Amino acid sequence: GEAKISGDRYLFYTKQMSDRVTETLALESSLRTALERNEFVLHYQPKVDICNRQLEGVEALIRWNSPQFGLVPPLKFIPLLEETGLIVEVGSWVWRRASRDYADWLAQGVFAPRIAVNMSVVQLRRHDFVSTIAALQKSTEESVEIDIEITESTAMDEVADSIEKLHELYALGINIAIDDFGTGYSSLAYLAKLPAHVLKIDRSFISTMLEDPDKMSLVSTMISLAHSMHMKVVAEGVETQDQANMLRLLRCDQMQGYLVAKPMPFEQMTAYIRNRELNLDP
Ligand code: C2E
Ligand code: MG
Ligand code: MG
Ligand code: MG
Numbered sequence: 001g002e003a004k005i006s007g008d009r010y011l012f013y014t015k016q017m018s019d020r021v022t023e024t025l026a027l028e029s030s031l032r033t034a035l036e037r038n039e040f041v042l043h044y045q046p047k048v049d050i051c052n053r054q055l056e057g058v059e060a061l062i063r064w065n066s067p068q069f070g071l072v073p074p075l076k077f078i079p080l081l082e083e084t085g086l087i088v089e090v091g092s093w094v095w096r097r098a099s100r101d102y103a104d105w106l107a108q109g110v111f112a113p114r115i116a117v118n119m120s121v122v123q124l125r126r127h128d129f130v131s132t133i134a135a136l137q138k139s140t141e142e143s144v145e146i147d148i149e150i151t152e153s154t155a156m157d158e159v160a161d162s163i164e165k166l167h168e169l170y171a172l173g174i175n176i177a178i179d180d181f182g183t184g185y186s187s188l189a190y191l192a193k194l195p196a197h198v199l200k201i202d203r204s205f206i207s208t209m210l211e212d213p214d215k216m217s218l219v220s221t222m223i224s225l226a227h228s229m230h231m232k233v234v235a236e237g238v239e240t241q242d243q244a245n246m247l248r249l250l251r252c253d254q255m256q257g258y259l260v261a262k263p264m265p266f267e268q269m270t271a272y273i274r275n276r277e278l279n280l281d282p
Helices: 002-034 075-086 088-110 129-138 152-156 158-173 186-193 213-228 241-249 266-277
Strands: 041-047 055-066 070-072 114-119 144-153 178-182 198-201 232-235
Touching: 002 055, 002 075, 041 088, 041 186, 041 266, 055 075, 055 088, 055 266, 070 075, 075 088, 088 114, 088 144, 088 266, 129 158, 144 152, 144 158, 152 178, 152 266, 158 178, 158 186, 198 213, 213 232
Parallel strands: 055 114, 114 144, 144 178, 178 198, 198 232
Antiparallel strands: 041 055, 055 070
């Protein structure tokens, strides 16, 4: 009867929950050795001009190539790295890997697009955040151009601290993008104080704007707002030509998304750049 069914359900849920705890513990312990075993990889996703599709930059997106779990997406392990503090070391690895890849493009003589790396709130909040970045920057070739993406919610968490540190990064010549914009609840007064060069509109707006007039007008407002603050606008997660056409009408500057290309390993990104230089892939 009723009671038995709900009883089973209860058992079912607790079993699932304890499985999840077990899985988390297993992930956590193997994450500790992942860095020394060189199991992290960076994939790159292009950002292109919305009008002529010129390559404007790439975003570095981390994956964990685990012998036990396969290719693990970042949302499955970044929170664990943050909880354990390992994100600080992994974040420095991401910067060094991206710098080496950029230098590799220079050495190969292919066009080297600027690389943007994502920064965790845990990294930004540390006292030594800026000096760590400055040291990383100093240890790489001068011509290497690495930018930083910080989510809107990270920037707005302890906003005074963010403003101060982003100004220091700006002074180091680092371009800053506010990522996943529209998902937090920014005060415009604070947004204007952030020395950011780029506003990235979150995918949730792009994927719904053609069906939802409210989303569309928000996208339009975000683009005008960013332009009034002399920021460039990147639309995230563009998947259809209709979305791209609308964004072009709305004067969005750049787009990123499966319509253009999915994130890809370094070698594939290099081939992608070469093919574009040869005009094989317009
Ligand atoms: P993000 O920085 O907003 O990156 C965009 C995410 O959207 C990526 O997911 C990308 O693969 C995905 N994406 C791009 N275009 C499309 C599209 O057209 N459709 C759909 N459905 N998805 C698209 P990914 O690689 O799984 O990364 C997820 C998040 O993990 C990133 O969001 C970023 O916040 C975080 N992350 C990735 N790499 C790093 C890292 O090195 N350090 C830190 N702290 N966070 C990272
Ligand atoms: Mg990003
Ligand atoms: Mg984003
Ligand atoms: Mg996002």
